[in-house]
Amino acid sequence: MVAVDGPSGTGKSTAARRLAGSLGAAYLDTGAMYRAVTLAVLRAGREPTDQEAVAEVARRCRVEMRTDPQHPGVTLDGVDVASEIRGAAVTEAVSAVSAVAEVREIMVAQQRRLITVATTPVGGIVVEGRDVGTVVSPEAGLKVYLTASSEARACRRSAQDAAAGRESDPRRVRADVTRRDSLDSNRGIAPLRMAEDAVLVDTTELDLEQVLRRLHDLVAQRGLLACSERSR
Numbered sequence: 001m002v003a004v005d006g007p008s009g010t011g012k013s014t015a016a017r018r019l020a021g022s023l024g025a026a027y028l029d030t031g032a033m034y035r036a037v038t039l040a041v042l043r044a045g046r047e048p049t050d051q052e053a054v055a056e057v058a059r060r061c062r063v064e065m066r067t068d069p070q071h072p073g074v075t076l077d078g079v080d081v082a083s084e085i086r087g088a089a090v091t092e093a094v095s096a097v098s099a100v101a102e103v104r105e106i107m108v109a110q111q112r113r114l115i116t117v118a119t120t121p122v123g124g125i126v127v128e129g130r131d132v133g134t135v136v137s138p139e140a141g142l143k144v145y146l147t148a149s150s151e152a153r154a155c156r157r158s159a160q161d162a163a164a165g166r167e168s169d170p171r172r173v174r175a176d177v178t179r180r181d182s183l184d185s186n187r188g189i190a191p192l193r194m195a196e197d198a199v200l201v202d203t204t205e206l207d208l209e210q211v212l213r214r215l216h217d218l219v220a221q222r223g224l225l226a227c228s229e230r231s232r
Contacts, residue, residue, distance in 0.1 A: 001119060002126045002219060003133035006146035007181050007192060009153025011203050015146070015211045016128035020069035022212070023126070023219065026118035027069035030129030030136065033107050034098040035085035036063045036076045041097055042089055048096040055102035063110070067118060067125070086164065091176060095183035104135075104189050111136050124224070130184055133195035142222045143198035144215065152204045153177050 002025075004016040013029060020027035038048065040061040046053040066073040073082045084090070097103060111127070115137055118125035127136065133143035148156075154174035161168035184192040194200060199218055203211050 003140040004128040010146040020126035025124035026067040038097040048093040099187040131190040145194040145198040148204040
């Protein structure tokens with residue numbers, strides 16, 4: 001298993017998915033799971049800061065993930081919400097929702113089940129998020145922490161929004177990146193941090209292909225390529 005953690009805008013989603021595809025491994029975007037719960041909270045008309053109400057929604061809603069890196073996705077109560085969870089309303093509320101202890105308990109349990117399915121009896125999975133290497137799967141064979149300057153991350157997020165047809169204001173995006181960094185790093189439950197045994201990869205000056213080469217090198221160094229080959 002490869003755990004890829006880091007703040008938003010570092011390119012971890014694209015890099016992790018592409019890495020999984022090239023290795024013939026499964027792929028799991030844990031952030032999408034928290035976004036789906038956040039969407040459920042907003043649809044239910046609950047305040048993201050109301051922890052009891054958020055926990056109730058999390059217990060009731062059904063989040064399912066597709067782990068094929070060629071066709072990843074997330075459904076909420078049986079409906080595909082892959083596009084909707086990337087909207088501004090969810091982005092603004094997701095840090096508050098994901099800080100609720102019961103939400104994290106529910107999601108982490110589900111994430112661990114998906115990892116077990118993907119790696120039993122022999123297989124592989126690339127999992128990306130913010131606490132994969134520290135909380136979800138501290139025993140991962142390789143832990144990578146992707147980072148980049150706030151300027152670079154804001155530019156990437158703006159480009160992603162524009163490419164997806166979403167309204168993109170660079171100043172707003174940069175402010176949101178800074179806000180989420182603070183909230184995710186300072187929450188009491190599973191804060192965003194680099195695992196002690198993770199490899200730090202700064203992507204500020206790297207393009208996607210360079211990041212992928214670095215990740216492939218790390219996978220090879222840990223002897224994980226053989227496991228990936230057996231999973232095909």
